[in-house]
Amino acid sequence: MDFTVERIKLLQDAPITDSGLFAEMAFLYDREVKDNRAEPIKHLAHILNWDEETVGEIVSGAIENGFLIKDKVNKGQWKIAQKTLRIIKLKGKQFN
DSSP states (O other): OHHHHHHHHHTTSSOOOOOOHHHHHHHHHHHHHTTTTTSSSHHHHHHHHHOHHHHHHHHHHHHHTTSEOOOOTTTTEEEOHHHHHHHHHHHHTTOO
């Protein structure tokens, strides 16, 4: 997860409407949920050294824009969308 933390930190000054920012945060949020974190937004804020409100806004934006979708198996949870994985894969190639 360290590489994603570093990539999202590069986007720290991006507008909260940036699709790359949504994709990276969706990836991190999905990892937090899969790791059974009780408070994923709070934990991400701690890892990124960002305030919880900002992380929450970005996660909400990721949900509203389809980067995170409702998990049909784990009701009430969100999971990463396929479009997010495609964006991250493309962004990953840009970092090489």
